[in-house]
Amino acid sequence: MMGTAPDAAIDVSRESSETGLPIIKKVEVDLKINLMESRALPALDQLLKDEKILFFSKSLIYIFFPEQDTNENESSFDYAFVDAHKDNYRNYRETLMTLFKVGGIVIYDNTLWGGTVAMAEEQVPEILRSTRQPNWNLDKLFASSGPIR
Ligand SMILES: C[S@@+](CC[C@H](N)C(=O)[O-])C[C@H]1O[C@@H](n2cnc3c(N)ncnc32)[C@H](O)[C@@H]1O
Numbered sequence: 193m194m195g196t197a198p199d200a201a202i203d204v205s206r207e208s209s210e211t212g213l214p215i216i217k218k219v220e221v222d223l224k225i226n227l228m229e230s231r232a233l234p235a236l237d238q239l240l241k242d243e244k245i246l247f248f249s250k251s252l253i254y255i256f257f258p259e260q261d262t263n264e265n266e267s268s269f270d271y272a273f274v275d276a277h278k279d280n281y282r283n284y285r286e287t288l289m290t291l292f293k294v295g296g297i298v299i300y301d302n303t304l305w306g307g308t309v310a311m312a313e314e315q316v317p318e319i320l321r322s323t324r325q326p327n328w329n330l331d332k333l334f335a336s337s338g339p340i341r
Pocket residue numbers: 202203204205208209230231232233275276277340341
């Protein structure tokens with residue numbers, strides 16, 4: 193069943209979410225946006241089922257469980273900006289395609305990687321060569337903190 197899409201912001205890091213919170217409050221949309229502190233993939237799966245999963249308000253966390261296993265938000269989103277774990281962009285796309293209306297817009301950050309994806313190997317600055325490869329793994333860069341899926 194098609195529902196009305198919630199406005200949601202997902203980030204695995206509370207610190208990152210709280211960085212944006214003053215701006216969200218300043219433009220007075222804090223009551224409209226669900227700030228979801230979660231890894232993106234499980235949060236997207238939950239979004240598909242129910243619009244009210246985690247709602248952070250000051251220090252309180254409200255958790256709403258869907259009453260039944262429905263895809264309440266299927267085909268209801270019209271815009272997303274994706275700027276998380278690059279290796280998972282393909283996986284995010286799978287769920288986003290289910291969440292989105294026909295004609296919806298999904299913007300992926302860093303896909304052109306400073307234009308280097310279209311350059312000949314010898315034109316690419318040495319420091320960017322490994323990171324423009326299709327199977328380059330962000331986890332290697334953040335090896336000490338471990339993988340975040
Ligand atoms: C480059 S920052 C961009 C933040 C924001 N879009 C901006 O431009 O200011 C990437 C963000 O993705 C978050 N992130 C990384 N992996 C994630 C994952 N698997 N699930 C959810 N968030 C993730 C990080 O915590 C970080 O806040």
